Amino acid sequence: MNVKATCFILIVFLSIAVGNLDGQNIIPDPGFEDWDGTSGGGGNTLTGMTHWYNTSGTSDHHHVDLNPGSNLTGLNPCPTGDGRTDCGFPVAGGGVLGCWKGNGPDGSKEWAGTKLTEPTVPGDCYEISFWVQNKKDRPGNEFVTNQWGVFFSQTPQPIFNANLFNFDIVANQWVATDQVIDGSDWQLIELNFQADAAYEYLFLGFMGNVSTATQRIANPSNQLGCYVWFDELYVRHVDVEVPPTQRICVGDSTTISFTSDYPIRWAGGGQADTTRSLRAAPLATTTYYVTATGATGCTKVDSVTVEVEFPNNVAVAGERCIYSEDFTLAPDARPGRWVGPGIQDEDSSLFSPALAGAGEHTVYYLAAAGCAESATYTVNIAEVIPPEIGGDNLSGCTPLTVNFGE
Secondary structure, eight states, X not given: OOOOSOOOOXXXXXXXXXXXXXXXXXXXXXXXXXXXXXXXXXXXXXXXBSSEEEEESOOEEEETTSOSOOTTSSOBOOOSSSOOTTBSOOSSSSEEEEEEEESTTTTOBOEEEEEOSSOOOTTOEEEEEEEEEESOOOTTSOEEEOXXXXXXXXXXXXXXXXXXXXXXXXXXXXXXXXXXXXXXXXXXXXXXXXXXSOOOEEEEEEOSOGGGOOEEESOOOTTOEEEEEEEEEEEEEOOOBOOOOEEEETTOOEEEEOBOSSOEEEEETTXXXXXXXXXXXXXXXXXXXXXXXXXXXXXXXXXXXXXXXXXXXXXXXXXXXXXXXXXXXXXXXXXXXXXXXXXXXXXXXXXXXXXHXXXXXXXXEEETTOGGGOEEEEEEEEOOOOOOOEESOOOOSSSOOOOEEO
């Protein structure tokens, strides 16, 4: 069977709606509500819809306001289980979309299309959910099938005949449920789609080859077929936003914040956490990775790099002693602060060997322009050892002769 994603089925009361992650949903009218009130010359087309249109056959818009209801127009509180296509109400709102898949070798398909609010991102994962209800629900006279789903397209209309096409050729562009949609209850379908291109349009209906479908058909007449309602179709982009590359000077820190409508987990620098921000103080350039995870297993991994800059290191030529005169480390230094042993004034690079004392000293120049122009200066101050003077005869009566030597 050429069905490319496992679906999750949940039968619930009609009052329960789908999710609340509308921020990352890319379907402009999930509930088929944006409608001008016209019946489309009989009620069996999508005429009058703002965002939805027919791409194959004539999908149907049913609405509670199109009363009195009849087949392919309004919705009626009539008993389910009679095989009537007008009995029942939406999961939420007032509208539903009806799609038919006919018997016969071509399995005539009704598809509705819509333009996505933004193109899909190649390589990213999308969580698809919709409610579907069988409307040929008469026990003992079944017209039921699976493979209800969605097709992603770069054109507003399919570039092939949806009824006769070999869908194996475009297996990367559609997903559908392998669950046979039967009975009279609304069922929630959840699928994942991995985008391989920037698709701008979506088609809804029966997907794939008829030969791969699992069907229970009471009558092979090509005048008959399977019929379902759709409601609350969502396509949610599992995504996470990260800031641009951060640059810090060695020893400094920065706060990195991630934004997502989904649970996120970051890792990097030998640590792992689930917070939405982290304080990073790496001693070397480090990349931090963050993963957003959707409810049905979609993930999105992104990263941000913290680049660590090191000041220039300048070795002061020659060794000084503590009695040497004060000298200037960098006469042409730009505005900044000077800190460290031997510095007499933060605004000046004047260095005092006597103030610093003997030893190897590191002096920091913190440029106002940032780390790239800052520097460290290494100064060696030699310790002065008093001379030792010795004589061969250091005491006696005058006249006294003493011979000094080293």
